[in-house]
Amino acid sequence: EQDHNWKSPELIIHSLVNCVSKNGNLLLNVGPNARGIIPGESVEILTEVGKWLDKNGESIYGCGAAKLAKPDWGRFTQKGNMIYAHWLYPNLGELNAKGVDGDQVKNIYLLKSGGELKYQKSWWGNTEPGNLFINVGSSPQKPVEYDTVVKIEMKK
Structure with missing residues (x-):
């Protein structure tokens, strides 16, 4: 509830590319609240990352x-x-x-x-x-x- 230090879609995408380019994986921590609801800000950010992956996922999935x-x-x-x-x-x-x-x-x-x-x-x-x-x-x-x-x- 108090954590509002959100990572931008750009930072997440750059981190993902950086990891894959070194044969690595990226683990994201998305914490739901006490009722199991994922914060709206997290949903918006992950939706943006998903849109990028829809168009560019070929360069990530199965790559190294x-x-x-x-x-x-x-x-x-x-x-x-x-x-x-x-x-x-x-x-x-x-x-x-x-x-x-x-x-x-x-x-x-x-x-x-x-x-x-x-x-x-x-x-x-x-x-x-x-x-x-x-x-x-x-x-x-x-x-x-x-x-x-x-x-x-x-x-x-």
Whole structure:
């Protein structure tokens, strides 16, 4: 009754992505009152998280760590030949998916819409092997709805 230190949907989603990207699980404590009723604030927050999972759950359920270094802009999860780039933080222009072999990429999409994204293996003179640059726009952007998920489909 006295605890009003609610976690935001964004913090819960970021924590979930962070855990899954390290082969972990996230445990949430939602305490009902003496009559067994879950507080309305908790219901609202969990409903928001559920809406995000409805659209992006493919990047969480059954996924685990990708064998890629943590990028500055977010996290990676992976299931089979699908790599999910979780764009959590603002970024300038291209997302550098360092460690993803561009020659092995079949396609790249925004998970929520299915819209195809352009990509290239070099950007502004950076021709280092093992870099993949995903075009998400030319101006500094913040991901929408807590976490924008980019689906990278690798060749089998």
